[in-house]
Amino acid sequence: MIIEGADLNNREKAMFALRALYSSHGFSLYRMSKFEEFDLYARNRDFMDSASIITFTDTDGMLMALKPDVTLSVVKNNRHIGNNIRKVYYCENIYRVSPKTHYFKEIMQTGLECLGRIDDACICEVLLMAAESLDVLSDSAVLDISNLDILSQIITSCDVSGEVEEQITKCIGEKNLHGLLRICAENGIAGQKRELLKKLITLYGDPEEVIAELEEVLQKYSEDMDEEARIVYNESIRKLKMIVKAFEGTGLEDMLNIDFSVVSDLKYYNGIIFKGFVEGVPDGVLSGGQYDKLMDNMNRNSRAIGFAVYMDALGKLSKFDGEEVVIRG
Amino acid sequence: MARMLNIALPKGRLGDNVYDMFEKAGFECPSIREKNRKLVFENKEAGVRYFWVKPSDVAIYVERGAADIGVVGKDILMESKPDVYELLDLGTGKCRLAVAAPEGFEDDPEQTLRVATKFTNMTRQFYASTGRDIDIIHLNGSIELAPILGLSDVIVDLVETGKTLKDNHLEVTQIIDYISARLIANKSSFKFQNKQIEKILAALTRELENREETN
Numbered sequence: 001m002i003i004e005g006a007d008l009n010n011r012e013k014a015m016f017a018l019r020a021l022y023s024s025h026g027f028s029l030y031r032m033s034k035f036e037e038f039d040l041y042a043r044n045r046d047f048m049d050s051a052s053i054i055t056f057t058d059t060d061g062m063l064m065a066l067k068p069d070v071t072l073s074v075v076k077n078n079r080h081i082g083n084n085i086r087k088v089y090y091c092e093n094i095y096r097v098s099p100k101t102h103y104f105k106e107i108m109q110t111g112l113e114c115l116g117r118i119d120d121a122c123i124c125e126v127l128l129m130a131a132e133s134l135d136v137l138s139d140s141a142v143l144d145i146s147n148l149d150i151l152s153q154i155i156t157s158c159d160v161s162g163e164v165e166e167q168i169t170k171c172i173g174e175k176n177l178h179g180l181l182r183i184c185a186e187n188g189i190a191g192q193k194r195e196l197l198k199k200l201i202t203l204y205g206d207p208e209e210v211i212a213e214l215e216e217v218l219q220k221y222s223e224d225m226d227e228e229a230r231i232v233y234n235e236s237i238r239k240l241k242m243i244v245k246a247f248e249g250t251g252l253e254d255m256l257n258i259d260f261s262v263v264s265d266l267k268y269y270n271g272i273i274f275k276g277f278v279e280g281v282p283d284g285v286l287s288g289g290q291y292d293k294l295m296d297n298m299n300r301n302s303r304a305i306g307f308a309v310y311m312d313a314l315g316k317l318s319k320f321d322g323e324e325v326v327i328r329g
Numbered sequence: 330m331a332r333m334l335n336i337a338l339p340k341g342r343l344g345d346n347v348y349d350m351f352e353k354a355g356f357e358c359p360s361i362r363e364k365n366r367k368l369v370f371e372n373k374e375a376g377v378r379y380f381w382v383k384p385s386d387v388a389i390y391v392e393r394g395a396a397d398i399g400v401v402g403k404d405i406l407m408e409s410k411p412d413v414y415e416l417l418d419l420g421t422g423k424c425r426l427a428v429a430a431p432e433g434f435e436d437d438p439e440q441t442l443r444v445a446t447k448f449t450n451m452t453r454q455f456y457a458s459t460g461r462d463i464d465i466i467h468l469n470g471s472i473e474l475a476p477i478l479g480l481s482d483v484i485v486d487l488v489e490t491g492k493t494l495k496d497n498h499l500e501v502t503q504i505i506d507y508i509s510a511r512l513i514a515n516k517s518s519f520k521f522q523n524k525q526i527e528k529i530l531a532a533l534t535r536e537l538e539n540r541e542e543t544n
Binding site: 099100140142144174175176177178179204205257261277278279281282283284 | 392393394412413414415416417418514515516517518519520521523
C-alpha cells in the first residue's frame with residue numbers, strides 16, 4: 001500500500017521524517033497507552049510535578065493519569081534488559097500544564113530512549129541522532145551539550161545545603177553570574193570552587209575552544225583538588241572530547257556547542273545532557289540526556305539516555321513547505 | 330549580514346536610564362530622543378532596534394522571542410519566573426521588596442495576616458518559608474491605601490526611598506529582597522545572535538565598571 005501524503009501538514013510531515021530516521025537506525029517504535037497509574041508520578045514527584053497532571057478515577061477505583069511524560073513509562077515497562085541495549089522511539093501526545101499559560105495542554109512529542117548497558121558508542125549515537133533530528137527540522141540549528149558531572153562535582157565539593165545547591169544550579173541555568181557571585185559570597189564559596197562555577201557560566205560556544213579553556217582552568221587548580229574530583233573532571237572532559245570526535249566528518253559538527261547552562265535536576269540526571277534549538281523558534285525544541293540516577297531510583301540495574309523533540313514548539317516548519325511524503329506499507 | 334537585534338526597554342524613568350547606558354556603550358539610536366509617539370526605533374548601522382513596552386511585559390516579549398534581549402526589574406523576574414537568561418545586573422532602578430505595616434503595628438500570630446500586594450507569588454513564597462498563615466489580597470496599584478482603609482494588615486511592595494510609606498504613616502518591617510534592573514536574553518536568540526548579544530553584554534559591563542570607578 002502506498003499513501004500519498006499531500007494532505008499532511010508540515011508537523012505531520014516532520015513527524016514521519018523523524019520516524020523514518022529513527023527506524024532506519026535500528027530504533028523500534030514503542031507504543032503506549034494514554035493512561036498511566038498516578039502512583040508512578042506520586043513516587044517520582046521530584047521528576048514530574050504531580051500537581052500538573054490530569055487525573056481521573058478508573059472503573060475499579062484506581063487513580064489514573066493522562067500521560068504527562070513518556071520516559072517514566074518507558075523505564076517502568078522495561079524491567080529486565082540485562083546486558084542488552086533496548087533502543088526505542090515514540091510519537092505520542094502527552095498532557096501537562098503549560099508553564100507559560102498555566103492551562104493544561106496536549107503536547108505532540110517524539111523522541112527516543114536507549115536503556116541497558118549504555119557505553120560511549122551509545123552516547124555518541126544518541127547525540128548524533130539528536131543532531132540529525134534538528135537537521136531534519138531546520139537548516140539552522142544548534143545542539144548545546146554539557147556534562148552535568150562537572151557541576152555536580154563542584155557543588156559536592158562546596159558542601160552546601162540542598163537549597164543552596166538548587167540556587168547555584170538555577171544561576172548556572174540562567175547564566176546569572178551576578179546571582180552566582182552573591183550566593184558564593186553568602187555561603188563562603190571561594191577560591192577554585194568559585195572560579196570553576198564562574199567558568200561554567202562564562203564559557204560558551206565552540207567545543208574545542210571551550211574544552212581547551214576548561215582544561216586550562218582545571219590544570220591551574222589541580223593541586224587544590226582531591227583525587228576523586230580530578231578523576232571526575234578528567235572523565236567528564238574525555239566524554240565531551242569523545243562526542244566532538246564522533247561528530248567529525250558528519251557534516252553536523254558546526255551545530256555543536258558546549259554550554260554548561262544546560263542543566264537538569266541533579267537527582268535524576270547525570271553525565272551528558274543536551275538541548276537543541278532551531279533558528280526562529282524562541283524555545284528549545286529538543287531536550288535530553290543520561291538519566292542513570294532515575295534508573296537507580298526506580299531500582300533498575302542498568303543505565304539510560306534519551307531525548308524528546310517538542311513538535312508543538314516547532315512553529316511553521318517552513319523547511320517542509322512543498323515537500324512530498326510517500327508512506328509505504 | 331547579521332539581522333537587527335530587537336531590544337525591549339521598559340517605558341518610563343528606568344527605561345530612560347537604561348537607554349543612556351546602551352547609548353554610552355556604543356549602541357545609540359538618536360531617533361529615540363525625538364518627542365513623538367513612535368514605539369519602535371532603529372539604528373541599522375549599530376544593528377539595533379529598540380522598542381518601548383510596559384515594564385511588566387518586557388520579560389514576556391523576551392521569553393517569547395519578540396525581543397532578543399531586554400531590561401526588566403528583578404521583581405518581575407522573581408514574580409513571573411520567565412525562562413530566559415539573566416545576563417547582567419545593571420545596578421540601576423535599585424529598591425527593596427519589603428513588608429510594610431502601619432507605624433507601631435504588632436503582628437498577632439493567632440490571626441491570619443491579611444497582606445495586600447501585586448507580587449502574589451513572591452509574597453506567598455516568603456510567608457510559606459516562615460510558616461505564617463496569610464490571606465493575600467491582590468491589588469494592582471496604590472497598595473499603601475490598603476492598611477489605611479483596613480483592607481489589609483500589611484503590604485508587600487517595592488520601596489525606593491520610603492517617602493510614600495512615611496507620608497502614609499507606614500514603615501518597613503521586613504526586607505524580602507533587593508531589586509535592580511537586569512539585562513535578560515531569549516535563550517534561542519542567545520545561540521543565533523550570539524556575537525551581537527555578547528558584544529552588547531561586554532560593552533554594558535565595561536560601562537558599569539566605568540560608572541563604579543567614577544563613583
